[in-house]
Amino acid sequence: MLENIKQLLIPQSRERYGIYPNVLKEVFSQLSKGVQIYIYFTISKLLLTLIFLGEALKCELSESHSTATTLILHCIFLLYHEFKYKMELENIEKLSQIQQVLEQEGMNLEQIPDRQSFNKLMMTVKKSIFSQCPDLNRESKYLNFLAQVIIIRFFILMLNSPFNFNMFQYFQETCDANLLNVMFIMVLSMFLEFIFLYCLLVVIVIALPLLCCLSIYRKGKQLYSIRKLKKYLESIPPHKYTGLDDAWMKEDKICCICMQEYVHNENILQLPCSGQHQFHESCVRNWFDVSNSCPICRQQLG
Template identity: 80%
Template sequence: MLENIKYLLIPHSRERYGIYPSVLKQVFGQLSRDVQIYIYFTILKLLITLIFLVGALGCELSESHSTATTVVLHCICMLYHEFKYKVELENYDKLNLIQFTMEQQGMNLEEILDRQQFNKVMMTVKKLIFSQCLDLNREQKYLNFLAQVIIIRFFILMLNSPFHFNILEYFQESCDADLLNVLLIIILLMFLEFILLYCLVFVLVIALPLLCCLSIYRKGKQLYSIRRLKKYLDSIPPHKYTGSDDAWMKEDKTCCICMQEYIQHESVLQLPCSGQHQFHELCIRNWFNVSTSCPICRQQLG
């Protein structure tokens, strides 16, 4: 048993995957190193939590002790899960099946040109390993759920505690302050593992409805400005174009919206913008169905 644990903990070179194509050697080796790093990190969390939990046993039993115990339980289960995953990475029968499956899918296992393709192969290999071992998939879901419960529970505990600007000494007024401050750091690290999930929940639950409300408000404000502008335009009498001698007519005798020259007796509307620009009455009214600015100088009129 101890020899197996030692074999799983000590890093090995990827030459042990010598029977596989070069890409799979790199993928299996990278996945193995990632698992070992995560195992070391979990062991470190477990030891730190246990040390400070023992130191806090002299205090009255509180939420900190139950939270620390839950973190210890999560670390132990996580170590068991990662050890099983590491064993699967050493199972040549299943790795041979993975190679066969990927070749059947037409993936090029001889040469990967960029990092994106390499990461895609890594994700494919990981999914195939978990699909071959349903226990790993189920355990990962349970462990993720337990971690999220710990995070939410601890954040609720923080809300009920006095706030301090020094995050490393957040619980400095309690007897078990050292344990709680260490748990705060550990749980913040756990939170970083799920931050993408929490960001997605934030977008779906909070940000998306706010954006929808903001969009509706802006659209409503624009429609209100358009209606108010149309009423204002109704109060402006249009000019009848009679020729180039009209005193109110500018030098340009062309409507810049439809790009047509004015014809005798056509209705021309002069805007109250700084340039007093002129357009066909029908053209400018259609323009103000979608905008509240002058088509030429872009001055807001709504």
């Protein structure tokens, strides 16, 4: 019994998986070390919560005690789940099946790939282990749900507590302040595990509609500026090109939009930008159907 517990608590080295190809040795070793770190972290959370809950029991029973108890139960179930996952990483038969599947897919298991491909392979192996053990997958969903319940309960508890801008002294006026401060750090760590899910939810529910509204507003503002500019340009009389050295001609005798030389009696429009650039009247009016800036200097004219 003690030998089995010792085996579960000590991370397995790469050499431990000597019967497998080089890539799988590294994958199984990294997964084992990751589980090991998570087990130590969960044991630390469990012990700290138990210590500070015992200290807080001298206070009047409150919602903080029930939340701490729920957190302790979550840590116990999580340890059971991680120990079971660790045992699956020691199951030679299931790991051999994963090796066969990967080899059938034509994957090179002798040469360690680049970091991105290696991480992708780790996720594939982890999903394969979970798919071979439905209990792990089901337990993981229950634990995630329980963690979210704890997070929501704790934030509700914070709303009902005296407010203090110093987060480390947020609960200083309560009898069980030490327990609550320790739980705050633990719940924050749990929240960080779900932060990508919450960020995705925020993007979908809040950010995406705001971005759509902002895009519509900017497009409407641009169209309004274009209409306003076109109306303003209609009040500017065009010049008639005579082919001579006209005083108003400030540039080469070519339209930079259509790249055609000016022809006698063509209408030339001079823009009110800093360079007073000139173009065919028809070309520049078509240009301002889609933009409100000068085609050459890009100065905004709307």
